[in-house]
Amino acid sequence: MKEIRIFDKTGAFAGNKDIARDIRLNEILKYIGDENKIVLDFSGVESATQSFIHALISDVIRQRGINVLERIYFKNCSITIQKIISIVTEYMQESNY
Amino acid sequence: MRIHLPNSVWLGNIDPFLRAFDVLETDVLEISSHQKWVSVHPVVLSMVCAIGLKMRREGKEIKFYKPTAISKHYFERMGLFKILGLESEIKIREHESAGRFVTIQVIKDSKQLDRFITEMVPLLHSEPKKVEPIRYIIFELVRNVFEHANSDDGAIVCAQYYKKSNTIRIGVADCGIGVKKSISQSYSPKTDIEAILLALTPGITGTTTKIGGTESNAGAGLFFIKSLAKVDRDFFMIYSGEGMYKLLKNPKHKGVRLVADPIKDHASYNNNYPDWSGTVVGIDLCLDEHADFNALLDLIRDFYQKARKQKIKEKYKHPRFV
Numbered sequence: 001m002k003e004i005r006i007f008d009k010t011g012a013f014a015g016n017k018d019i020a021r022d023i024r025l026n027e028i029l030k031y032i033g034d035e036n037k038i039v040l041d042f043s044g045v046e047s048a049t050q051s052f053i054h055a056l057i058s059d060v061i062r063q064r065g066i067n068v069l070e071r072i073y074f075k076n077c078s079i080t081i082q083k084i085i086s087i088v089t090e091y092m093q094e095s096n097y
Numbered sequence: 098m099r100i101h102l103p104n105s106v107w108l109g110n111i112d113p114f115l116r117a118f119d120v121l122e123t124d125v126l127e128i129s130s131h132q133k134w135v136s137v138h139p140v141v142l143s144m145v146c147a148i149g150l151k152m153r154r155e156g157k158e159i160k161f162y163k164p165t166a167i168s169k170h171y172f173e174r175m176g177l178f179k180i181l182g183l184e185s186e187i188k189i190r191e192h193e194s195a196g197r198f199v200t201i202q203v204i205k206d207s208k209q210l211d212r213f214i215t216e217m218v219p220l221l222h223s224e225p226k227k228v229e230p231i232r233y234i235i236f237e238l239v240r241n242v243f244e245h246a247n248s249d250d251g252a253i254v255c256a257q258y259y260k261k262s263n264t265i266r267i268g269v270a271d272c273g274i275g276v277k278k279s280i281s282q283s284y285s286p287k288t289d290i291e292a293i294l295l296a297l298t299p300g301i302t303g304t305t306t307k308i309g310g311t312e313s314n315a316g317a318g319l320f321f322i323k324s325l326a327k328v329d330r331d332f333f334m335i336y337s338g339e340g341m342y343k344l345l346k347n348p349k350h351k352g353v354r355l356v357a358d359p360i361k362d363h364a365s366y367n368n369n370y371p372d373w374s375g376t377v378v379g380i381d382l383c384l385d386e387h388a389d390f391n392a393l394l395d396l397i398r399d400f401y402q403k404a405r406k407q408k409i410k411e412k413y414k415h416p417r418f419v
Contacts, residue, residue, distance in 0.1 A: 011211075013236070015232075015237075015240070016207050017313055018207055047229055047232070047233070049236055049237055049240075049318075050315065050321055051318055054313070054315045054317070055313045058310075058315065080229070080390060080394065083391060083394035083395065087397055087398050088315070090398065090402065091315070091317075091401045094401060094404065
């Protein structure tokens with residue numbers, strides 16, 4: 001299982017979509033394949049924008065299907081970040097990707 | 098081209114100020130101000146700065162008529178003359194800005210934005226839950242400029258805290274391509290206001306016609322920001338081209354319900370303003386009334402869930418009773 005520490009890349013506020021894109025392309029999508037599990041560790045990150053979370057995971061869901069969420073673990077998320085992740089995963093399912 | 102800074106401009110009464118803006122293309126930008134007192138929303142300073150920088154870049158002249166108002170020092174302290182490369186002759190002793198205002202900033206790339214956000218938070222002297230939406234709004238609005246505006250001068254940001262009303266007022270302006278041109282990459286709005294209304298609708302972005310957006314754009318940013326103002330019962334306005342949409346203060350006796358169609362909000366909108374080549378966004382956040390940011394996220398989540406149920410309902414086949 002691969003673990004990615006978001007704080008190391010974004011600092012306390014995760015808003016920069018370019019960073020989200022890099023994590024998605026170079027780490028999540030490269031590693032996750034059809035079986036691998038991944039941990040996105042948000043410890044130290046106080047908050048994030050919806051745009052950041054969208055850029056981080058929406059295309060992973062698009063490419064791998066919604067069941068990929070069973071292999072992505074969101075660790076140490078603040079309540080705010082949990083809510084934003086929930087919003088993004090829910091509207092991704094509504095839009096049928 | 099001429100801008101006059103009147104006695105008082107805030108989002109509630111910004112319409113006459115915008116209408117008085119003379120956009121006739123000339124080689125000179127003339128800026129004048131009320132003789133006795135000028136008190137303007139930060140969005141006005143952002144606009145003046147954005148248009149001034151554009152004129153400078155195009156090698157045109159800026160003529161700032163010497164301000165005589167007692168409050169003229171405000172322009173100097175906010176950095177207006179310095180950014181526009183003008184000699185103001187106004188001497189001031191700079192008081193600490195922390196907790197009171199964020200001087201006009203020109204932000205051109207992600208690195209500058211990250212640095213600005215990091216430096217701005219301690220300046221606000223507020224509890225984290227109050228800082229959260231302010232940081233969120235500025236970050237998202239400036240990112241919008243980077244991604245959609247194609248602005249040579251970046252985003253011009255300004256913010257001020259008003260102690261009496263315990264309100265933070267924020268302005269972000271650019272002289273980029275404007276909302277209509279940006280959204281027209283995927284949609285065909287006939288007017289600027291039509292484009293603005295599309296941009297405020299969740300799930301719609303200029304980068305694709307697909308509802309829900311692309312891997313990097315969900316078309317939710319402006320909807321989130323407008324929702325923050327709505328939940329907080331504050332003003333929000335967006336002005337681009339000849340269109341201006343203003344979310345009015347939600348009456349206190351009415352509950353807050355988020356809706357996808359911006360026309361259904363308590364708002365005014367029109368397409369008969371002087372043509373602003375770019376985009377301007379202003380927002381107020383009253384820290385007294387401030388709803389918990391997490392509560393807003395619950396409302397947004399609830400909004401999306403209801404939209405989903407509605408969609409599922411629409412797919413049901415209904416019996417035809419004749």
